[in-house]
Amino acid sequence: MSKTIQAIRGMNDCLPSETNVWQMVESVLRRVASNYGFAEIRMPIVESTALFKRSIGEVTDIVEKEMYTFDDRNGDSLTLRPEGTASCVRAGNQHGLLYNQEQRLWYMGPMFRHERPQKGRYRQFHQFGLEAFGIASPDIDAEVISLTARLWRELGINEFVTLEINSLGSNEERANYRDALVAFLTEKEDQLDEDSKRRMHTNPLRVLDSKNPEVQAALTGAPKLSDYFNAESLEHFEGVCQRLDAAGIEYVINDKLVRGLDYYNRTVFEWVTDSLGAQGTICAGGRYDGLVEQLGGKATPAFGFALGIERLVLMLTSLDKIQNIRPQVDAYIIKLGEQADIQGNVLAEQWRDQVREIRLQSHCGGGNMKKQMKRADKSGAQIAIILGEDEIANQTVTVKYLRGQHEQQSVAFDQVPNLLTALI
Ligand code: ATP
């Protein structure tokens, strides 16, 4: 036998036993996005490498060490997308969607980052992202954050997540702050690790969110970004907080939250959880008013976020929130004898016509009652619908409940659609 080929490390199959959870999560994401007037956009998975270098920033984890970059056959440098915002802005600019107009867009699909695979961190993972273009005021920041809060309520995980927010101010304010921070860090240089020493010169704000406790200790007494804000930036942030307060959305202001991508300004936020161990961020985003122009469009304010679907699925599973998810099969038809074999499929077709959403599996491959019942049970169906010679003679089926304590019952053919409807 030849050696079996395995999937690439960090790139996972989603097996049939898991896809129903994924589909449930995806359908909630789609529906809630449309509840707020967002429309779907689909972008290619491969883009020019320059797109990500220009948007995410040269001195970021993603661009420095996580991108899957390769040369196309003609020598062009291409990259498997590590995130969606850059592609979304590229598409918006290319098709004139952002010019003098508002857009509310969402996307969902695989992203690729060459990271060390572990629970909640993969090399191919899936994001749902959402971007609002053309609105500079804090109302849209709060509206999008409210949308994320609704997602957690609908998924039943709202008690297990915390919202952290911060403001990064404007580019100019950050530049002034940067000078003060570098001066502070220079004095503490001997207490910093190698990573932070390097970042101090390339991207000093990233030192603030270092995970190293010694670096964090060295940061005590560091200057605060908010001290460098002008009235407009302060007002914007207050506007967001005021609206979150009014909506009853609780949050923690974390002045060390700076995000790993360069394009953010003003509001940034993350939803974090303790339920996932080290990979505690399930959703992150913020305002990026400069990116559209930076990628060649007309200056357009923008606000968005991305969430990791694997981390949501892991959370739902670890919190035992998946028992109530509908199984892949609702009802299973057992056919005993030649007549039933033929008649069973005719009836199944009629019932599928009458109950459009039903997941009705009709047994194929023959076998006795015991074998067919085993299959019915394995399918996850709630009921087995048994059709034998007696049933055909009486124009009825025998219904056996496969879960819970219900008596077996006899149901007339024309009543079966009602029975099936009740299962959905
Ligand atoms: P982290 O700090 O966990 O590396 P990040 O800041 O790199 O996250 P973003 O680029 O903001 O993440 O992506 C948004 C969301 O996508 C994250 O909050 C997370 O839920 C998910 N995500 C990011 N990287 C991965 C990955 N390698 N595997 C699985 N999910 C991921």
Ligand code: MG
């Ligand atoms: Mg990361």
